Amino acid sequence: MNELLNKRIVLGLSGGIACYKAAELCRALVKAGAQVQVVMTQAATQFITPVTMQALSNQPVFESQWDAREPNNMAHINLTRQADLILVAPASADFMAKLLHGRADDLLSLMCLARPSSTTQLVLAPAMNREMWSHPATKRNVEQLRLDGAHVLGVGSGDQACGETGDGRMLEADEILQDVICLLSPKDLQGKRLLLTAGPTFEALDPVRGLTNRSSGKMGYALAQSAHQRGAQVVLVSGPTHLQVPRGVNVIQVESGQQMHHAVMTHLEESDVFIACAAVADWRALEPATHKLKKNDKQTPPTFELTANPDILAAVCKCEKALSGKLFCVGFAAETENLEQNAKTKLERKGAQVILGNLAQNTLGRDDNTLLWVDAKGTFEIPNNTKAALADEVMKQIAQRLS
Ligand code: CTP
Numbered sequence: 082m083n084e085l086l087n088k089r090i091v092l093g094l095s096g097g098i099a100c101y102k103a104a105e106l107c108r109a110l111v112k113a114g115a116q117v118q119v120v121m122t123q124a125a126t127q128f129i130t131p132v133t134m135q136a137l138s139n140q141p142v143f144e145s146q147w148d149a150r151e152p153n154n155m156a157h158i159n160l161t162r163q164a165d166l167i168l169v170a171p172a173s174a175d176f177m178a179k180l181l182h183g184r185a186d187d188l189l190s191l192m193c194l195a196r197p198s199s200t201t202q203l204v205l206a207p208a209m210n211r212e213m214w215s216h217p218a219t220k221r222n223v224e225q226l227r228l229d230g231a232h233v234l235g236v237g238s239g240d241q242a243c244g245e246t247g248d249g250r251m252l253e254a255d256e257i258l259q260d261v262i263c264l265l266s267p268k269d270l271q272g273k274r275l276l277l278t279a280g281p282t283f284e285a286l287d288p289v290r291g292l293t294n295r296s297s298g299k300m301g302y303a304l305a306q307s308a309h310q311r312g313a314q315v316v317l318v319s320g321p322t323h324l325q326v327p328r329g330v331n332v333i334q335v336e337s338g339q340q341m342h343h344a345v346m347t348h349l350e351e352s353d354v355f356i357a358c359a360a361v362a363d364w365r366a367l368e369p370a371t372h373k374l375k376k377n378d379k380q381t382p383p384t385f386e387l388t389a390n391p392d393i394l395a396a397v398c399k400c401e402k403a404l405s406g407k408l409f410c411v412g413f414a415a416e417t418e419n420l421e422q423n424a425k426t427k428l429e430r431k432g433a434q435v436i437l438g439n440l441a442q443n444t445l446g447r448d449d450n451t452l453l454w455v456d457a458k459g460t461f462e463i464p465n466n467t468k469a470a471l472a473d474e475v476m477k478q479i480a481q482r483l484s
Contacts, residue, residue: 083114084262084469090115091160092138093169093189095176096124098242099208099251103170104129106254107137110168113258118143118160120189122176146188157191164201165265167193171208171251172233174219180205180231181222202264203231206257211247234260259328263310269480271312276352277301278345278359278393280320282338286385287370295445296360298322300413303472304356305330311476316352318344320359338362338390345393349400349408354479356411357394357433365390398432409483410434411475414455415441424455434482437475454478 090110094103110117119134119142131142143156151159161167169176169189176190185191193203205226213219214236223233234257237250252260279301284292298319305317306327315330318341326332333348335341338361349355364387374383394412402408410433414424417440424438438453452463452471463474 085110085265086114088115088166088265089118089164090261091118091120091164091167091192092134093167093192094119094121094125094129094134095169095171095173095189096122096127097171097173097208097251098128099171100125100128102208102251102254104133104137106170106257107134109254109258110261111138113262116140118164120144120160120192122187122189124173124175143188146191148188156188157185157195161192161196161201164196166202166204166261167196168204168206168257168261169193170204170206170257172205174207174209174213174216174222177205177207177222177226178218181225181229198230204234204261204264205231206234206251207236207249208251209249210241210243211245211249214247214249232260232264256328259306263329266310266312268312269484270308270476273308273313273353273480273483274316274351275305275308275313275354275356276316276318276345276348277304277308277356278318278320278341278361279305280322280324281360282320282341282362282390283336284338284362284365284390285336285369286366287372287374289373292362292365293321294360294362296320297446298324298359299446299448300444300450300468300472301356301358302327303468304358304475307469307472307476308354311480313354316348318348318359320361338365338393342391342393342396345397349397349402352408354409354411354483355394355397355403357397358413359393360415361390361393363390364388392431394433395431403432409479411479412436414438415444417441420453421455421460424453424460428455428457435479 094100117138119138121144135142148156179190185194227233236248237252238248280298281294281296302324305315309315309329317330317332333344367386367388398410403410412431412433414427414436416423420438424436428436436455444450449467451465454461
């Protein structure tokens with residue numbers, strides 16, 4: 082998805098071994114649709130070449146404030162006036178110390194100082210040895226830079242290039258990309274608290290076998306990510322999936338429908354919106370075996386008495402908070418036929434404000450889908466797109482109805 086389409090980003094590199102990660106970051110920003118202008122300090126060019134960064138950004142790199150390519154010789158003004166954001170990654174301890182004092186003796190620090198702060202955000206992705214990161218001088222500088230309006234991204238922890246282990250690693254390219262998208266997203270869900278379910282559930286038959294379904298969780302995870310980017314506080318109750326939890330989203334991992342029901346009910350009070358996206362197994366074994374069922378010599382397979390799982394969405398829609406209009410409830414309808422009619426029936430049966438209808442055969446395990454928005458006012462289609470784009474449209478529609 083082109084989350085950064087039409088966004089202009091100055092990617093600044095100061096000196097540090099994490100410069101190798103800036104190449105991947107540059108590529109990720111370009112892939113997300115951004116126009117990237119790379120600016121490197123002299124120290125950065127010791128770690129990675131401008132040729133690499135030019136090839137990845139598709140633009141000549143700037144390294145010096147005396148670069149004569151700009152007709153007025155004012156690269157620090159020209160390159161920052163159109164930019165949505167200056168991202169310094171890696172931001173070395175020395176570079177941050179320099180910024181703190183408003184020094185401007187190279188092009189990148191000059192640009193940070195000269196940027197129009199009301200329109201061009203400054204984002205710093207620090208990278209350094211653990212002792213440098215924990216030094217009181219660095220801590221003071223980071224604190225003051227935050228107070229001065231810079232967004233200082235957290236650091237990663239783990240093995241460092243110097244052989245030591247600890248805090249100070251630059252975040253991975255994908256993590257920085259997510260934070261940048263978040264900073265540049267509309268904040269129409271700011272202050273809202275969103276609770277959602279995602280993925281399949283797994284209902285044990287014995288300790289090694291169980292009933293489940295083919296839901297991947299992709300739609301629910303995309304909704305959680307979009308809501309977070311739009312400023313909401315998100316709690317994601319997830320069944321077993323292989324997906325990475327989006328940055329900034331609080332996750333509660335569960336296995337069965339009963340566990341999912343319990344986790345949702347526990348968090349309802351502090352939620353403004355509930356979205357039921359999980360494919361909850363409708364039935365579970367009444368009495369799962371406590372030990373692995375053995376075949377032995379028996380020819381007859383075992384039989385299980387099944388019992389219904391709680392209908393989480395229906396239960397939430399009936400709670401006092403929802404009935405008094407303080408909780409906006411959205412459900413999905415996975416159908417294989419008669420989509421509109423079945424979705425309308427579910428809207429009524431469950432008591433939700435919105436049902437998002439989709440055809441199971443067009444969504445299970447896939448990265449794209451088509452949705453049918455069904456509410457009391459009528460229906461409209463959200464046309465085929467990636468699940469990330471659909472999620473963004475759904476969150477935009479929800480934000481409009483909450484405002
Ligand atoms: N749902 C739920 N708890 C359940 C079953 C479903 O919260 N035990 C929610 C789903 O997350 C979805 C909506 O209810 O938002 C509809 O789910 P779906 O599987 O389409 O329908 P069912 O309610 O299971 O009904 P049916 O199987 O008859 O289509």
